[in-house]
Amino acid sequence: MAEIMNTRGQHISSTFFPRRKHAFRPSSGPIRRLITGVPTFEGPGESVAEISDVLLNVDRVSKEQAKLKHGIGESSDNFLESFAKFEEEHPDFIILSRLGKYTVISTQTAFMCSQLVNGPLNGMVSDAAHGFWKDRKALLMVSSTYSPVLHCWVPGVVSYTNGASTNHFAAHFLAVLQSITREAEGRNISIMDFSEAERSGFINGFIQFWTMRVNNTRTAEELAEAAKAILCGCEEHFRAAVTRVSRINGAVGPNKVEAFKTRALGLLSVASGDEFDKQANLIIQDFPKLKPWMEWWMRPSHATMLFSSQRLMEEHVVESMPNTTNAEEAMHWRFYSATGRDHSFMHGMNSLYKIAMDFERQFDAVNKGIPIRYRQPEAWKVIAAEIGRTKPTCAEKPNEKKRKKNDGRPPDTIKELLNKSTN
Structure with a gap:
């Protein structure tokens, strides 16, 4: 498509975003409004047709809008030029760049690194967001640490990855470990959403990191064992998995759902490895169709990350860390609310x-005594301590307080007929 020039010889890309009071935005509404007059707070503004007569064509306006909205020139030479300019304008922001089949670009500022190195021993929370990039195969991988100054989790390393393989996550965690070299052995603890690729990626990244150091004396096998000892899985995702399979009526009878959930969640706190194996095998015996699911969680590579009787991590370290990745998922929402998606x-x-x-900026403001909020920080912790949950409006036992819809028919659903044990 040829470039459109207005009467002043300017390219359309510059005149679509004029430096004036009523600037055009690609999401300004239906195409016809753009031709009539770009919507502003004071009513219709300038028409895009003032740029060029060709923009009287509604289909042409639609195409030009799509070009601006979805990005122009993020390919070939124009992309390379833009990327080089970005690196020049933000020196040291990109700490790792791997292009190719496994593309990973990791970013970090000096402030972000300082939070990883100087923060308290709360570990790191890592998880991947799927909605930040327009490319649905691409992920935003974020590893965060808690800041007692801001009373929230802050990003330590943020990476673009063009996939979710072990190689992608290995590169991300290699960037994390390299950025906190001096603290890696004593304080580098990572909690991750339960993903085989992420787990393997962390272990591979850990091995790569220490193998590159001249003072390393451990073999790859020893490094792998050391990496496993500083990994902890996400308890909330196990709970969600239990709830999900409990809804499969063919595997868990409606009258056995609560018993199954109690027994499965009880595995988190059994006292010994022998008792864990015994209880897990009894679940398989009583719910044989869940055997593949239960055996997956029983694998040593998974069980050691989650169940207290199987953990390799020292107990005092476990107690200092959160047991879910909810903080990281909240971080994803913060990214979305700040700059959007896609x-x-x-x-x-x-x-x-x-x-x-x-x-x-927020960190600097707090250190200068400038308030960044009027309300109490982390008020949810006070609520949780008082009533045992973070949302006061939610019922403690929702199923007991839920109003039953009565449409005049007798009980005729599986849930109504079979959910309670029969005599």
Whole structure:
């Protein structure tokens, strides 16, 4: 498509975003409004047709809008030029860059690194977000640590990955470990959403990191065992998995759902390895169709990350860390609310830098005594301590307090007829 020039010889890409009071935005509404007059707070503004007569064609306006909305030139030479310019404008922000089949680009500011190195021993929470990039195969991998100054979790390393394989996560965690070299052995503890690729990626990244160091004396096998000892799985995701399979009536009878959930969740706190194996095998015996699911959780590579009787991690370290990745999932929401979703690559990279700067500004403001909120920070902790849950409006036992809909028919559903044990 040829470039459109207005009467002043300017390209359409510059005149679609004029430096004036009523700037056009790609999401300004139906196409016809753009031709009539771009919507503003004071009513219709300038018409895009003032740029060029060709923009009287509603289909042409639609195509030009799509080009601006979804990004122009994020390919070939224009992309390389934009990426080089980004690195020049933000030196040291990109701490790892691997292009190819397994593309991983990791970012971090000096402030983010300081939080990983100087923060308290609360470990790191790592998880991947699927909605940040426009490319649905791409992920935003974030490893965060808790800041007692801001009373929230802050990003330590943020990576773009073009997939979710072990190699992708290995590169991300290698960037994490390299950025906190001096603290890696004593304080590098990572909690991850339960993903085989992420677990393997962390172990591979850990091995790569120490193998590259001249003072390393451990073999790859010894490093792998050391990595396993500083991994902890997400308890909340196990609970969600239990709930999910309990709804499969062919595997768990409706009258056995609560018993199954109690027994499965009880595995989290059994006292010994022998008792764990005994209880897990009894679950398989009583619910044979769940055998593949239960055996997956019983694998040593998975069980050691989650169940207290199987853990390799020291107990005092476990107690200092959160047992879920909810903090990281809340971090994803914070990213989305700050800059939106479905970013093209360069737009997303600029957004990540702005987010990093936002955290740093808040940190500096608190240290200067400038309030960044009027309400009490982390009020949910007080609520949880008082009533045992973070949402006062939620019923403690929802099923007991849920109003039963009565449409005049007798009980005729599986849930109504079989959910309670019969005499």
